[in-house]
Amino acid sequence: MRAPLLAVHNLTKTYRSGGREVKGLDNVSMSVAAGETIGLVGPSGSGKSTLARVVMRLIEPDSGTIAFGDENLGALSGKALRSMRKRIQMVFQDPSAAFNPRATVADVLADPLRIHGLASRAERPRRIAELLDSVGLPANLAARPVHAVSGGQRQRVAIARALATEPELIVLDEAVSALDVTVRGQILDLLVALQRERGLAYLFVSHDLAVVRAVSHRIAIMDRGRIVEAGPAATVVADPQSETGRALVAAIPRLHIPRLHTLQPHTSQPHGEASQNA
Amino acid sequence: QSGSRLVVAADSEPRNLNPAIVASNGVFFISSKVIEPLAEASFDGGGDGEGGLAPRLATSWEGSDDGLSATFKLREGVKWHDGQPFTSADVAFSALQVWKPLQNLGRLVFANLEAVDTPDDHTAVFRFAKPTPFQLIRNALPVVSSVVAKHIFEGEADIAASEANNKLVGTGPFRFAEHRPGEYYRLERNPDYWGEGEPKLDEIIFRVLPDRAAAAGALEAGEIQLAAFSQVPLTDLDRISKVPGIEVYSKGYEALTYQLGVEINHRRAELANVRVRQAIAHAIDRDFVVRTIFLGYAETATGIVPKNAPEFYNGDVPLHPFDVDKANALLDEAGYPRKDGGARFALRLLPAPYFTETRQFGDYLRQALAAVGIDATVVNNDAAAHQKAVYTDHDFDLAVAPTVFRGDPAISTTILVRSGTPAGVPFSNQGGYENKEIDALIDKAGETVDTAARTALYKQLQVLVAEDLPIINVADWGFITVASSQVKNVSNNPRWAVSSWADTELDA
């Protein structure tokens, strides 16, 4: 295996509120290789978003290290950190909350180009059109306010924004969870295609193990701030080792397509019955 | 009759209620019922056979020809409210320990008082180091001679700060009963009062009503029976005089004349020019002021002595009647032509804040000056800031002042035009006016013992002032008393509101 692109070690983050302490991250170590997708799953509150945001340096961990390529990402600050951000981007869950309510699509895409000096003012319209094209959106969308496009399109704009700096890693925090299933499929296809073309690595955060399984090379399962299990996607799903892993697998609703063996009303147990003792 | 209680509106609560220390109308209004002066102003004869004074604690008074002494015969059988007898020792103590060193006006009147001899319990002889005109002493008596009890204040380290100043013990027809701050003062009948059959009331309550409109309402609602010192706004008088059971009195303030004057800062080049001052005098329509601002309850002024002081008044002075053209011509002459905008120069006008009328006159004066091309800005200050700006920092151009004529020009009138008063003294010549002739005249009058000669000097002073206008007098006004018709013997002396009210009655 090649040297990992992203490697985090012993990350710990404790939230304090009203005298209570919550372990957001509890001694978490993991890595992502270039061109690889790591799926991060776990029940609500298990610390997935915390990890994603710590990696992005949006939240400061209490302790632990974050290395990106040769750089000590966890120790950077100021200008160095800002220029480093070119290489690692993020897509958020709620496509309506992730954009300045006053911005147009063009504004959104121009910002990273301008900040990192990736395109002169004159080149920008063309680059923006290219970016829109790469996520399957028409160029004429650029002039629209972000809030005047549909949810699925908005998430594509978010991906285009992440692609603008030509990063090596994109962190996707529940990036498809808010979308309708038909749209979700398209976005996942897009992500996979982009990875194939550009050798992108993804840290793919979701609570839906089935979706994670569909796009990830490796899967890490989190619970209560810890990574309780990690391994190749197929293995983890087929034979989960941890309690949480087993519960997650059991809880996934299975699409039950009967072979028309009976037209009697269905009276069997729901297919997620195993969950009750989780 | 018993159970008669008179409720009176009061608009302020003096912090020091002792009239021997603070000779001001706000203090007298309440304390004069408790503490008596040697003599009180009167519409008719006095103890010395001359008009204008009525005996109170003194029964007669006489000045020596050389002006070095004055002898007072004191009333016998008078007792303090605590039962101690009133004697000449009390008068001597009051004069030497209180009036001369502490009292705001007594410091001037008794400046040369050296000793008070008490040959017996009922005679006090004032001895002066320099000749002091008896005319002045006599005229000042109602204001400066409130007698306090020696046995109360004797031995006090600091009489001015004594607790006794607010728990008055006097000889007057009423005893001080209680003060509920912010609510009322209560005075009760003195059964041992020397006046026969007096007082007629059992109780007087001064109810604190700071808002004038509220006083009118309370009077109409029958909650109070009397409002003096124009506590009912002049503008409301016309209406309230028609309310049955309510009487309006404009008498009773003859010896309390307030003078509406324009103080001038002579340090301003423009105002140092007598033509400009004359122009300002001509710009003011005194009749309008009397008619509209005072609704007729005032008289146009001719100078620094009001008509209400006939002993000194001199109406034969240069008048500056209302004449806008004349005013404009004078200003042109003085070298201040109208500039493009129509204004000649700009002034800051500071009306004294304590009376509605002074403020209203400020508003009027601004308009009157605008008519002759002087652009005045009214500056609204509260009392402390006004005192500081006008009388300490001299940071003004024109000021509107309600000065008071206190019976004799030497008490508080000449100070308005005499040069040399140090900064910080209110109602004095803080405009920096200096006129050798006037100064000499004032000094001479101060030493002239002979009444006729002294009076003549003051009459001449009025002419000089009217010519040179160090200050512009606009109107002289008294106040209005509004009372329920049940109240009898109202306004029966020239200082009625601040007199003892021993004979005031309340009909059932």
Added chain:
Amino acid sequence: MMSDVLASLRGLTVTYGSGESAHVALHGLDLDILKGERLAVIGESGSGKSTLALALGGLLPPEARIAGHIGWPGFAAQPRAGRDIGFVFQDAGASLNPVIPVGRQIAEVARLHLGLTRHAARERARALLERVRIPDPDRALGAYPHQLSGGQRQRVAIAAAIAGEPSLLIADEATSALDTIVQAEIVALLDELVRAEGMTLIFITHDIALASGFADRIAVLHDARLVEAGPAPTLLGAPKEAYTAKLLASHIGLDTPPLITEKQP
């Protein structure tokens, strides 16, 4: 009797607003709801699922105009929300009053519809909390919603919905705010309750797999219209409409082939 019709909708049209801003949320819906069945209503966001639920309960907001007909052959009179129809909403946190202890919120329904005394209603609330498997129901009676976890809140909401012993239970995305593990628990609970009490269930969801798990019949909504409705096996096994097929194809399950080549590049 399975085939007894509980409710019959004919030409049901619901429009929000009026004039140029009018928006048709349901358009000419014809649907029968059968007594005792478990009907799943599926559709994407904005397809009109919630509108349908609210229309059935007579809970549409004032700005909604309703046309067409809803008949209730299964009821003697017009069914009343709470008494005849129970509702469970998506966000249990928001559908419980934050300042009233949950026990009182459940008991209130029981008192109102079953005419119980204060004491009896409280007892019933306790029993219901136990029924929805809240641990330590005595303590939970006095708890406020914010003191409960998301799954527990949804259980309380279910308890309140069935406190009036309704014969129809409508669950509008009752599990979509929960994570998969809790979702499975709640679905199991609903399934069990409905069967035990003999209630009719309308289960609204956007997740076709979830619906396939336990629905007798499925109705598919798309763009305010009913695409198709039918017994679950038929509809899932042989969808008549392309849209239904597309929904099925879009589903990602554990057995869906991965989108990526699983080896590391």
Added chain:
Amino acid sequence: MSAIKRLLRSPAGVAGLVLLALLVLAALSAPLLFPGDPLAIAGPPLTPPFTDPAFPLGTDRLGRNVLAGLFHGAQASLAVGLAAAAVSIIFGALVGTIAGFAGGLVDEALMRVVDAFQTVPGFLLALAFVSVSGASLPVVILAVALGAWTGPARLARAEVLSIRERDYVAAARVIGMHPAEIALREVLPNALPPVLALAAVIVGNAVLIESALSFLGLGDPNIVTWGSMIAEGRNVLRSAPFLSIVPGVGLVVTVLGVYLLAEGLSDALASRKARP
């Protein structure tokens, strides 16, 4: 739908706009209809209204034209209101924004100052300030602002704190935007509108406070304001009630106008937030 459209759709907002438009019209036309000093003595004092065509609303104590005062008073009242609102919003928003962004000790210190101003009765403060600084229009405006800036400060801080946590700010950090640019382009433009909506409330209060100060004799004597007209008219409340009723109606209309507008505005802003 834009906020303005939504505003035009709310009855309160429209009523407020109409009232305020009338007021602005009166203020603007004052110098044209009544040139010269409205404080000038124009006729006989205390002319009752509707008796002299030259003075349709009569004259006051000194014979000044009440109608002229009403129009010029609109100007002064609006000026006081708008200036006070501008000062308090600008200053408050500045302090609030600094506190919100700086956090830590700076935030703590600034918020304690805000607390201090909020625990002192605003009118008392205004009263003391005007007495001490002399009654003039700028002082009155500052006095009002002294009591009013804490509202915008608190709101601005709260908005900044909440917006700072939004995903789009995180997104801006992720693309490497400079913190200063984030503050100016991402946070402020979105934090300020609700703060600006406070302006209406402040305008209404300012007009009322000015009138109360005038009542206590602390108005600017060189300018007609409705407050000073009422304060003067109250002395003749019984004999010439119109002198306080006329400007009183002006005051009520103004305050009503700004409040209705504020209500419409906050509705318009709220429904924008509620949009999915």
Added chain:
Amino acid sequence: MNRALRLLRRRLISSIPVLLIVIVGAFFLLELAPGDAADAYLLSIGGGDPALVQALRQSYGLEGSTLSRLWLYLTSLARFDLGWSVTFNRPIAGLIAERLPNTLWLMVGAVGLSFTAGSLLGIVAGSKPGSWRDRLLSTGSLALYAVPSFWLGLVLIVLFSVQLRWFPTSGIETIASGKQGLARARDIAWHLALPVAALGLIYLALFLRMMRAGMAEAWRQDYALAARARGIGPARIAVFHIARNALLPLVTMLGLHAASMLGGSVVIESVFAIPGFGRLAQEAVAGRDAPLLTGIILVSAVLVILVNLAVDMAYAFLDPRVGANEVVA
């Protein structure tokens, strides 16, 4: 109630710097004003001579620098001594103790009136937003709010005291009546009726409109829909489910407006001649009595802080979510 105690402690600690700022600010406000206590006094007695001015300054302790006076004041405060008022020639603590109750009664009455009437009418108006009843109530109360309080007070006096003679025109109680106990309380209540109405009616609009908005907002919440879905009638929802939630912002506002109401009483006290805090403050300013004004402002700040504390407690009582993180069950 341990979360209440925690809240209390935090509040108390954070109020210390607040009070310090208030003290220093108030002190400087008057110290930097033109004119001092001697100037104010001199004018009130109608004049004097320069030596008297000097003597006055000395006896008022106005000689040292402002800072040294502030230090003196702070050290005396540290001994819980509010100092000496030169305007009244009395200890400030006694003065304040004498005036405070009057203002408190006025405030309590006005707040009680505006809060109860405001929230009740707000429920009436908010239960049917947009109805004529709602329009009448909310616009009518707003018009009241727009009337300057002093003017409203004067009109009330003319109507109810002078014309109808139902209530006294002014004062806090019948002067020198000698009434005690209950009779006195009744007398005070009778005197306060009009001022309380004048002040309360003004603030009524604030509470009414807030309640109405809160009701409308609460109706939009899911729990209102859920309550309807459980078959609960609209009246019961309004009163039992929504009103309490809608009351929460009102309680907060009570705290926020405590200070402004205290300020509003200045004018009302002046109109109705009530010897209260507001008038005392006016006199302190007029007399350039820095220690007195500072004392007044300090006490009102403490009062406001106490009100806010009470409001916080009430809020914590009304809203179980406040300050709580413990999870039951």
